[in-house]
Amino acid sequence: MTEVISPATPEQLREAISWALGSKNPLEIIGSGSKKTYGHSVAADHVLDLSKLSGIMFYEPEELVISVRAGTSLAEIHALLSDKNQQFHFEPGNFPGLLADGVTDHAGTIGGLVASNLSGPRRIKVGAARDHLLGFEAISGRAEDFKSGGRVMKNVTGFDLSKLMAGSFGTLGVMHTITMKVMPRDEKTRTVLIACDDIESAGHAMTCAMGSENEVSAAAWIAREQVGMLGVDIATGIGAGIVGLRVEGPAPSVAWRCEALRKLLADIGTSEELHSTNSHAFWRSVADVAPFAGGAGILWRVSAAPASGGAIASKLAAETGGKVMMDWAGAQIWLQLAGRDAMADKVRDIARLHNAQAVLVRAPEDIRNQMSVFHAEDAALARINARIRENFDPAGILNPGRIGHRLTKRGDA
Template structure:
């Protein structure tokens, strides 16, 4: 028997979104919420009665470069937004990854998708996560109610921080129809210092020294030899990288200070601004694993001091971002094994590409809290049921 594909609705206004959700809530039907659709394969996926695409909600509503604030609809493509803010000498500070090659996606990653997944790039260790730059939103709850929270200013009144709650919820709590984010001035230049041939623990020591030095590091990553040898880098040795950004004179002085501080770790080379940007784009987009299709790819968040220990208990290849706090793991290990290893090290793992449960079950206290939050926003489970193990 042929399976009938769920119909797709493409609302053009917040009122139309609210009407679709209210109708589904009243009828006891479920909805899959998508933006560009580039991350639909992450996790177990959603089995819903209909799909609501936010692709038509793709307008920039207000952009005040002098106030470092931008308001847009969630379907705005990330690439278009990055081009817009770059034309004003600014950046999205959380450096969101697109991950289209890693996930084999053909759509266009959107601002709403980046916020819903709370995805942040290498600059997270200095600038903070996506949720830290999420100032306000308008959204539709699972009841079909339109809610607003936060605003278009960097500082806001005390109260429930709904943007931070919605960030990382993968569309299981509410459907965003408008978001306000903070942007920042782009760095005038950047330099990346490279160390070579370090073991994972030794690289961890070097990155700890760099992060504790008074040089304002904005990127700290380690690619072991097996990972560095993969395209596009095709290196001959393990590579440990530290990025510095800012005004040219400041960057040069800080690079000299850091090079002297790290001298005991071996030979140091520097990448100029253009090569540095290329290198960190490869790290952000997990390019080393994008061409390897046989194994699962995991995104593992750990205390930085523990990141280097993951492959001691889980077979596979790994590389490290955020000074060791983010581990990208390529492995054929069973999902239960990866989840257990991450939990034992004080973190958690998310399956980004492959078969199996995307996330581990929460402990009873957190599961109960999650259920209460879900019940408050979407009591009948209309929105993205089962997404990433959330919204059951």
């Protein structure tokens, strides 16, 4: 039977990890548990539940900074920021909604968001979650306190621990306090929709738009059969696959740039515009990957150079028979497969051909346990990561197996 440990303070968290280290009991670390099925199953009989480590430490809207406990819900943070017309600029979607049915909006915790380094459509312009992490406080697998950063973004020499912790899936340390940069919402938002059924043409259109002077803050392509799932009637009414291009800023500038984009891409297809309300709804659905939400089907995410996104997505669709969607101007490709065949070799061969990386986001547990969920590291990088893990968590008690098998050390076995 799994035993749950629920610390309510950083001191109790340190004591829990110290106990696990001394007794050699591995820990599965969760916030709300909304992403338990992302990655490999954790080999642990004890769960370290951070949901009681919650609350706002401080929020200074004028300074564009917020500090919270790691177990604070994203719904609470979203409501607080919205009240001041602010946001996380990296625009995280409702990722847990890709893993299960019936998930509420803004599910999960800030700790899980940062530990997974999740980002939405604006990532192509402002960076990922890790680029907005100002600082953190954590307990390592040695049961030692460590921290990095503070209230402001600084250019400093030395090892940037914030970048290291974001995306580490709790395998290096357990964060209990997180400080993030926030940003005001833009005065005006519009989205240009271009009718386009051809995947490679869509990729070319997004590349042209991003290379123009029009400061596009998001670019995505949705296939004809998935457009209706976005919940935006104007988009559905186009009756084709669509390239969506978002521009934000002062109203006169936004209007001028939208017109320029429509002229630039007139040869691709007919165009429409979404104004603020519909534009926000459109990109919320793109961030949530609404066409592929829920627990059904196998879901891959392929990360690539934006300029090659169209070619990769086209090849994936043709050779797997799956459904594809592109975000980040083609740098992020979603592939949904029906049935239980993950087609891992085929998907990864196509990705490898274009120097891309493929991650298995959603699949039944038995399928996830048969293969590497995350992109395989080359030998040199694997050695570096193993040394980092051994420095932070030498006994391997934090989320063992979550992102891959630990390398066997000399003398083991």
